[in-house]
Amino acid sequence: MKNESNKGQDTVLQLNDGTLVEIVPSFKLKKSRFIPVSAIALLVLSVSGLAFVGLNSTSTPKNVAITPRKHIVPVKTQQVEAATSYQLLQAYTGEVAAMRVSELGFELSGKVVKLKVDRGDRVTTGTPLAQLDTSDLETQVQELLARKAQAVAVLEELKAGPRAEKIAVARAQVKQIEQQLKLEEIKHARRKDLYTQGAISREQYEEVASSANVLLERLAAARSELNELLAGTRKEQIAAQQAVVKQLDASIAQIKIKIAKSTIKAPFSGMIAARRLDEGTVVNAGQAVVRLVENTKPEVEIGVPVQLIPQIQLESKQKVQIGQKTYQSKVSSILPEVNLTTRTRTVVLTLEGSRAQSVAPGQIARLTIPQTVREKGYWVPITALVRGERGLWSCYALKAEKSPDGTKSYRVEQHNVEVLHTQEKRVLVRGTLQPSDTVIIDGTQRIVPGQLVYPTL
DSSP: OOEEEEETTEEEEEOTTSOEEEEEEGGGSOGGGOOOHHHHHHHHHHHHOOOOSSOSTTTSOSSEEEEOGGGSEEEEEEEOEEEEEEEEEEEEEEEEEOSOEEEEEOSSOEEEEEEOOOTTOEEOTTOEEEEEOOHHHHHHHHHHHHHHHHHHHHHHHHHHOOOHHHHHHHHHHHHHHHHHHHHHHHHHHHHHHHHHHTSSOHHHHHHHHHHHHHHHHHHHHHHHHHHHHHHOOOHHHHHHHHHHHHHHHHHHHHHHHHHHHTEEEOSSSEEEEEEOOOTTOEEOTTOEEEEEEOOSSOEEEEEEEGGGGGGOOTTOEEEEEETTEEEEEEEEEEEEEEOTTTOEEEEEEEEOSGGGGGOOTTOEEEEEEEEEEEEEEEEEEGGGEEEOGGGOEEEEEEEEEEOTTSOEEEEEEEEEEEEEEEETTEEEEEESOOTTOEEEOSOGGGOOTTOEEEEEO
């Protein structure tokens, strides 16, 4: 029994056992491969053990070749997947930068007597690194301390006031002068009587009066001194002496500051990157002695196009590739200015985790940012691509054909495509494909356009 369907000049027959055969006009075959119809009929009968019913010269085309189903190539297929966009992972390059780098030197000039670190040494905050000769400054401090002790002693004496012995001496002096003054007054009275009687000269009389005046002045001075001692030390004197002590304290503090500045201490934890000189060198103020690089939390600076900046949020987590390793990082800042050379904005990321300490400043870092590209096309497996002419690509799609009895056969159609994007094992293409097309994904090297195939699971 047979069923026959014609499409153009090709014919597909289905035998009673369900075998499909393709009848190809003889002019499509090479002369060396032409097989008479009677020979093909005998071959089919010998293989299947079945006979064609009604196969005669009037129902079978002349000069045709019949292809049994076992000669139709089985192929693996997959339906295309329509897409309107795809994700593109774009990597942007930057470098690792230390958060802080300092060229450390002394604020004073002097001779270096100690240099306690070398290149590659790790130091913590406050670690002494180098020291100047401070012997002269130490001597100045000792001198100022002695002067301060003397000034403090005077101040304490002023605060304590005059001693009782000194007040007693002042009182005795006042009393002595008062007694001398009384004696002079008695002499003055006697001389006055003698002068009135003419017993003495006027000069002798006035001499006694002058001595009394001198004693009066001495008495006034002695009483004033006694009153001052009884009143105690004046506040102004105490204040003045206190100022002297403070001045000496300031001088001592200034020298001690110079001594402290004669030692370089690490301002932050890091690694010594360079040692500029050795002990015995006389340096000027500000001259670099060591270079300190912080490596506890390295930063990565990467230029990103301005249009992608909205996709990056502050404090967001990002993965950064440095060398062959991937590190977790956090976006710490986005610099506001646009680089005039690259037309990008700099994104600063702080590396996290203990592994970050092994990263060295200057290493190349890469940040991958996903981008959505609006492009219509179809996803197909990469194995579905067939290289065409002039470097173009094609896909083999199946075109269904119906036989008179309702059974389906499939013929290979070639569709030229353009590759838009490759993603792992699939590619996005555009061309003459349709959303309902099924493409061959395996064994395309055995297929030619127009060939009959049947899909397998």
